[in-house]
Amino acid sequence: MARTEILGAWLRHNWFLPLLAILLAIELAFTRSIDWSQPRMPEAAVLFDLCLFIPALHFLCYRRKRALKPLLIRTAALALLGVYIASKLIPPEAQGLLAKLSWARTAGLAVVALIELRLLFLALKLVFGGHASAEEIAERTGAPPWIARLMLLEARFWKWVWRRIRGR
Numbered sequence: 001m002a003r004t005e006i007l008g009a010w011l012r013h014n015w016f017l018p019l020l021a022i023l024l025a026i027e028l029a030f031t032r033s034i035d036w037s038q039p040r041m042p043e044a045a046v047l048f049d050l051c052l053f054i055p056a057l058h059f060l061c062y063r064r065k066r067a068l069k070p071l072l073i074r075t076a077a078l079a080l081l082g083v084y085i086a087s088k089l090i091p092p093e094a095q096g097l098l099a100k101l102s103w104a105r106t107a108g109l110a111v112v113a114l115i116e117l118r119l120l121f122l123a124l125k126l127v128f129g130g131h132a133s134a135e136e137i138a139e140r141t142g143a144p145p146w147i148a149r150l151m152l153l154e155a156r157f158w159k160w161v162w163r164r165i166r167g168r
Contacts, residue, residue: 016061023054027089036094043090043097050082070142073115080108127155 011018027049034042055078062071083105087098123141126132137148 016058031089036091043094046086050086051079055079067142077112127151
């Protein structure tokens, strides 16, 4: 298969990523060129783009390729990341809506961190249990298959190191 065919197939399945780069560049140009003396509307537009529009595109791109639960978690995390990016793009003196959303960002990040921690423990249990396949790990944790294979490879390595340390 030619490289252009591989790239074309990758772009068909992951069209969100190049579009994300373009949208973030547009957002940066918008925030640098806007007059922030009337901050409500530009701030609302930036928040809409980063917290609703971009996560919605992410969901649309990956809705048939990923399991629903991990996809929803990643989409929610992307929306929270949008709040953080907006806080960096919008000047502090123009942050009226962002100041009111600070509690939601903190609560959302705590929930996402707890969910990710739970997934991490599940993945570690599956990987170091020794009985799971890469496909099972990918399915149960939402990790891409190539990451699941790397997790299994790393677990084998650390088990080997532990056996050598113990003298077996």
